[in-house]
Amino acid sequence: METDPVVQLVDVVAVLDRFPALAGATLTVHRGEIVLLTGPNGAGKTTLLRLCAGLLPPARGTAMVLGLDLVEQREAVRSRVGLLGHSNGLYTDLTITENVAFWGATVGASAEEVSAAVERMGLAGRLSDVPVRKLSAGQRRRTALACLIARRAELWLLDEPHAGLDAAGRDELDTVLRAATAAGATMIVASHEMERAGALATRMVEVAGGQIRGQIRGQESGTP
Amino acid sequence: MTSFAVTKLVAAKDLRIELRSRVLINQVLPFAAITMVLFAFALDQDDLLVRVAPGLVWLATLFSMLVVVQRSFAVEAGDGALDALRVAGVPAQGIYFGKAAALAVQLLVLETLLFAAAFVLYSSRFDGAGVFLLITSALAASCGLGLVGTLYGGLTTGTKGRESLLPLLLLPVVAPVLIGATRATEAALGVGRISMQEGWAWVALLVTYALLFGIGGSIGFGPLVDDTA
Numbered sequence: 001m002e003t004d005p006v007v008q009l010v011d012v013v014a015v016l017d018r019f020p021a022l023a024g025a026t027l028t029v030h031r032g033e034i035v036l037l038t039g040p041n042g043a044g045k046t047t048l049l050r051l052c053a054g055l056l057p058p059a060r061g062t063a064m065v066l067g068l069d070l071v072e073q074r075e076a077v078r079s080r081v082g083l084l085g086h087s088n089g090l091y092t093d094l095t096i097t098e099n100v101a102f103w104g105a106t107v108g109a110s111a112e113e114v115s116a117a118v119e120r121m122g123l124a125g126r127l128s129d130v131p132v133r134k135l136s137a138g139q140r141r142r143t144a145l146a147c148l149i150a151r152r153a154e155l156w157l158l159d160e161p162h163a164g165l166d167a168a169g170r171d172e173l174d175t176v177l178r179a180a181t182a183a184g185a186t187m188i189v190a191s192h193e194m195e196r197a198g199a200l201a202t203r204m205v206e207v208a209g210g211q212i213r214g215q216i217r218g219q220e221s222g223t224p
Numbered sequence: 225m226t227s228f229a230v231t232k233l234v235a236a237k238d239l240r241i242e243l244r245s246r247v248l249i250n251q252v253l254p255f256a257a258i259t260m261v262l263f264a265f266a267l268d269q270d271d272l273l274v275r276v277a278p279g280l281v282w283l284a285t286l287f288s289m290l291v292v293v294q295r296s297f298a299v300e301a302g303d304g305a306l307d308a309l310r311v312a313g314v315p316a317q318g319i320y321f322g323k324a325a326a327l328a329v330q331l332l333v334l335e336t337l338l339f340a341a342a343f344v345l346y347s348s349r350f351d352g353a354g355v356f357l358l359i360t361s362a363l364a365a366s367c368g369l370g371l372v373g374t375l376y377g378g379l380t381t382g383t384k385g386r387e388s389l390l391p392l393l394l395l396p397v398v399a400p401v402l403i404g405a406t407r408a409t410e411a412a413l414g415v416g417r418i419s420m421q422e423g424w425a426w427v428a429l430l431v432t433y434a435l436l437f438g439i440g441g442s443i444g445f446g447p448l449v450d451d452t453a
Binding site for chain 1: 225230233237240241244245299302303304305307308309310311312313314
């Protein structure tokens, strides 16, 4: 069954410091997909995520995210997309609940939504009142993901989500990402870890030279 | 979410972080107190100290403010929270006014304690006639300092050598606040040759300064932090 595309990029060019970081990228992502972007350093994976997050305007081409134009409606795109890069965007002096409540409040989330987000990431109970600075790297990652849920992010853009986590932390992360997808989130994941992230993804796409070179595995949902 | 709602949210968050981390109490206040004591040692003349006390209080406030501003943005930059706020499409004006409000509240607490220290250390006297002028000038100066501190804190966040860059950029810009707040305080305390009427004129300058930076910051803060994101 074909669904409306969450991301639709057609021949997109994006320039970073006068350098064409994306040179005619074309990609379509449908609701519920987990698309893994692979490729060498400097291929354009992070730039693609930043473009989809509304942080970088396309210099040429058509770029639509959640049905919104990335040139005309960047601010609206930003409020509905969650980007998790190398940092978690957390306040380390605040507790897990306080962080999730803060991020949830930016979209008017209720206390129930905040509690549900904390619980979905397995952070409920006494742990929820622990300051973030006392948490492990894996717990911090889960807290950041709980913030994305509380923010009602419809598209999750994850840049090297497994970086800095030990084996147990990676397993934990995979579990919560699968659960989030089952609950309806759409994800684009940039990672070098093809084996681990590939097991998570519904589709793998190779990025090289600022372009989408091809599908390594899977096919676009709705494609015959 | 409206900018006003974001302002309240960000200010409450910053003040909660301060209450939790106690940087103002454990680091800034001792620093300010030591500065006041050193001024007393350096001048070592009771009459002179009484006369220059307003200026010394505001100088100590400005130096201490640098630590508070740096802390305010270290909290945001530490785990990429400021970037995340902008990525999330949270209105920059709300972030700007929220951080400025939290900064102004912290500065007001600091100023209250510094004035108390001035009365103890410098034997400053206060007959109560200028209390309204003193409170108004402290409020206006704190708002101005909060707004300009937030703007320059945002400007230097993410830059190399921001610890030394912030004072270099900020201190010259806050000179009007130092002058205006000192003159208004002199009038309120009845030291120097400033009348109460002149004191209110200096308060008008402080209010104008705060308004200008409020308008300028609300326009410039978003592009500034976007560029560093």
